[in-house]
Amino acid sequence: xxxxxxxxxxxxxxGVIPLLNLILAFFFSGLVVWAIxxxxxxxxxxxxxxALGRGDAIGFTLFYATSFIFTGLSVAVxxxxxxxxxxxxxxxxxxxxxxxxxxxSLDHYVPWYVTMPFAVIGxxxxxxxWAFIPAWLQAKRGSHIVITTIMFNFIGAALMxxxxxxxxxxxxxxxxxxxxxxxGGQLPKLDWLMALFGLKxxxxxxxxxxxxxxxxxxxVWLLIWRTKLGYEMRTLGISPTAAVYAGIPYVRTVIxxxxxxxxxxxxxxxxAVMGASARLQVEFVAGAGFVGIAVSLMGxxxxxxxxxxxILFGILYQGGADLSFEMPNITRDMIVVIQGLVIFFxxxxxxxLRPAMVRLYQTARGK
Amino acid sequence: MKKTLLSxxxxxxxxxxxxxxxxxxxxxxxxxxxxxxxFNEAAYTGAEAYKKETGTEYRDFExxxxxxxxxxxxxxxxxxxxxxxxxSFAWTSAMEKVAAEFPETKxxxxxxxxxxxxxxxxxxxxxxxxxxxxxxxxxxSKTGKVGFVGGMDIPLIRKFGCGYVQGAKSVKADMxxxxxxxxxxxxxxxxxxxxxxxxKNQIDQGADVVYAAxxxxxxxxxxxxxxxxxLSIGVDSNQNHVHPGSVLTSMVKRVDLAVYNAYKDTAAxxxxxxxxSNGIKDGGVVAAIDENNKSLITPEMQTAVDKAKADIIAGTxxxxxYMTDNSCPx
Numbered sequence: 001x002x003x004x005x006x007x008x009x010x011x012x013x014x015g016v017i018p019l020l021n022l023i024l025a026f027f028f029s030g031l032v033v034w035a036i037x038x039x040x041x042x043x044x045x046x047x048x049x050x051a052l053g054r055g056d057a058i059g060f061t062l063f064y065a066t067s068f069i070f071t072g073l074s075v076a077v078x079x080x081x082x083x084x085x086x087x088x089x090x091x092x093x094x095x096x097x098x099x100x101x102x103x104x105s106l107d108h109y110v111p112w113y114v115t116m117p118f119a120v121i122g123x124x125x126x127x128x129x130w131a132f133i134p135a136w137l138q139a140k141r142g143s144h145i146v147i148t149t150i151m152f153n154f155i156g157a158a159l160m161x162x163x164x165x166x167x168x169x170x171x172x173x174x175x176x177x178x179x180x181x182x183x184g185g186q187l188p189k190l191d192w193l194m195a196l197f198g199l200k201x202x203x204x205x206x207x208x209x210x211x212x213x214x215x216x217x218x219x220v221w222l223l224i225w226r227t228k229l230g231y232e233m234r235t236l237g238i239s240p241t242a243a244v245y246a247g248i249p250y251v252r253t254v255i256x257x258x259x260x261x262x263x264x265x266x267x268x269x270x271x272a273v274m275g276a277s278a279r280l281q282v283e284f285v286a287g288a289g290f291v292g293i294a295v296s297l298m299g300x301x302x303x304x305x306x307x308x309x310x311i312l313f314g315i316l317y318q319g320g321a322d323l324s325f326e327m328p329n330i331t332r333d334m335i336v337v338i339q340g341l342v343i344f345f346x347x348x349x350x351x352x353l354r355p356a357m358v359r360l361y362q363t364a365r366g367k
Numbered sequence: 368m369k370k371t372l373l374s375x376x377x378x379x380x381x382x383x384x385x386x387x388x389x390x391x392x393x394x395x396x397x398x399x400x401x402x403x404x405x406f407n408e409a410a411y412t413g414a415e416a417y418k419k420e421t422g423t424e425y426r427d428f429e430x431x432x433x434x435x436x437x438x439x440x441x442x443x444x445x446x447x448x449x450x451x452x453x454x455s456f457a458w459t460s461a462m463e464k465v466a467a468e469f470p471e472t473k474x475x476x477x478x479x480x481x482x483x484x485x486x487x488x489x490x491x492x493x494x495x496x497x498x499x500x501x502x503x504x505x506x507x508s509k510t511g512k513v514g515f516v517g518g519m520d521i522p523l524i525r526k527f528g529c530g531y532v533q534g535a536k537s538v539k540a541d542m543x544x545x546x547x548x549x550x551x552x553x554x555x556x557x558x559x560x561x562x563x564x565x566x567k568n569q570i571d572q573g574a575d576v577v578y579a580a581x582x583x584x585x586x587x588x589x590x591x592x593x594x595x596x597x598l599s600i601g602v603d604s605n606q607n608h609v610h611p612g613s614v615l616t617s618m619v620k621r622v623d624l625a626v627y628n629a630y631k632d633t634a635a636x637x638x639x640x641x642x643x644s645n646g647i648k649d650g651g652v653v654a655a656i657d658e659n660n661k662s663l664i665t666p667e668m669q670t671a672v673d674k675a676k677a678d679i680i681a682g683t684x685x686x687x688x689y690m691t692d693n694s695c696p697x
Contacts, residue, residue, distance in 0.1 A: 161551035163519055174456040174479045176521050284551050286432040321435045332429050
């Protein structure tokens with residue numbers, strides 16, 4: 001009997017195995033650190049302390065995690081419908097345009113909590129719009145979604161640079177970015193939340209969009225596992241031919257799944273544009289869309305898994321920056337290696353340890 | 368007696384180390400990275416020069432994103448590093464925030480202006496420097512066609528391009544200038560292959576001198592020009608040595624001097640805040656001529672450059688700066 005088909009209890013598949021994968025990843029990262037002549041335990045200490053040691057460190061970690069939750073959800077929703085949305089990066093970038101337009105037009109007149117719902121809608125609509133053409137091409141013409149979404153990342157980048165350089169730029173300023181939003185266009189920081197735990201947020205840009213991200217996690221769970229549409233999407237994801245045979249409309253389901261996916265990616269911009277920098281900048285997404293793919297993979301496309309995976313990547317981003325700051329020998333390229341090892345072990349090799357675990361589990365149960 | 372002498376010596380030794388350690392300089396690069404053979408590397412060279420001269424150690428950091436840049440500047444400041452230098456306009460808003468939080472620390476920003484009492488803003492007149500290399504390109508061109516390959520399509524790079532066109536057209540009004548940008552994302556600073564392809568395309572259209580203002584991508588321009596036996600122009604650092612005999616000249620921005628001077632001024636307690644604008648007059652932008660490209664610069668070209676320099680300093684030649692009105696008259 002193949003060990004792959006043996007069911008394992010949830011605490012092993014979702015708890016023990018990912019943890020072992022993570023330990024393996026850190027073990028190999030440690031070897032790399034050791035090979036360049038630094039102490040791996042000290043490096044690990046810097047990484048953990050830099051990500052979780054102080055109030056502002058936790059704030060930065062959660063700030064990065066917020067972005068990754070949005071993009072992770074975006075990839076996961078499309079993935080449930082059997083679509084690889086590689087375009088979260090571009091959808092988030094264009095979504096930033098929606099958020100910025102709302103913030104720029106409302107911030108003079110209303111407080112932030114009035115701006116926020118419109119900004120959420122604006123970001124989602126612009127992100128979804130950017131996913132629409134690839135979705136339509138996939139559904140109607142069979143153009144592969146991986147190829148078209150990657151291409152749309154570049155078209156999105158070109159569009160945004162054009163707009164920022166020619167339309168939104170503040171004359172005489174060097175950086176291509178919009179004007180700074182007033183308080184009415186900014187999402188406030190969650191310092192009160194940190195204060196509940198006796199922590200000081202300091203300068204970290206941890207903001208209200210974290211709560212929006214958690215709400216979206218719940219809504220995505222509801223959509224995928226508790227609605228008819230979610231059922232149709234999952235069926236399509238498992239077997240498109242069976243889904244069509246069962247009467248599930250292929251074109252409609254693909255397009256709606258991609259619109260939701262694009263909308264979630266677009267909302268990532270709330271965190272970066274309205275929460276952190278209070279202006280729309282060139283390249284503000286900074287790879288979060290691609291990290292979302294890893295987050296979704298590691299989180300097994302489940303919202304709870306995505307939250308944990310996003311926090312793990314937040315730790316790697318924030319702790320990694322701190323590590324290379326404390327140990328100049330560990331360059332930023334080394335941090336990318338460590339992140340790569342984590343993706344490799346925790347995402348790509350998820351089934352490597354499974355057969356051994358199944359055998360262990362069966363022996364333990366005396367079978 | 369011997370003992371007192373020894374202790375005196377010890378005190379003297381300690382006080383000298385105390386003097387040397389008086390400044391704890393730090394340097395934050397742009398996201399292009401430290402060894403781009405161009406802009407960031409110029410800053411590194413300046414810091415290294417100061418270290419060699421005084422023995423003062425410095426710390427540096429290469430951020431990968433905007434958030435990290437702000438964190439790095441703040442980390443240095445909060446750990447007592449002084450002065451803290453950030454090269455690249457990308458750190459403008461970060462600098463505005465952090466410099467206000469640490470009024471006792473001296474900050475320097477290169478390529479942008481931050482109006483705070485503890486910040487020195489070092490900017491360069493790239494239009495003037497590009498005018499000079501454009502003039503040289505125009506004189507060196509036999510076909511009457513020259514090229515420009517920029518990095519990312521942002522105002523700063525258009526400023527380079529605009530100055531270059533003005534310089535080239537000052538030689539011959541009907542000079543044809545091809546302009547291409549490598550891309551629209553940050554990857555455009557580090558894509559020598561695409562930059563090389565654009566150069567090849569411009570050469571095929573007849574350009575025989577190509578100016579690269581594209582960070583590390585520029586190396587692709589220099590390489591392609593050398594492979595096709597054409598001329599190229601380097602940027603930011605002196606790149607004449609990269610392909611001797613093929614690199615016509617380099618438009619050097621003396622970022623190294625900005626870093627070096629900031630450290631030196633702070634150590635001597637002579638740090639001044641405010642805008643420091645470096646044009647041709649202050650030697651902040653230079654068309655590099657050294658032993659690697661001497662054979663390419665004819666006496667007439669040398670005279671013409673010297674005259675253009677004098678004219679710009681005297682104000683009889685005005686080089687239009689793209690950034691002032693976001694347009695180029697050419």
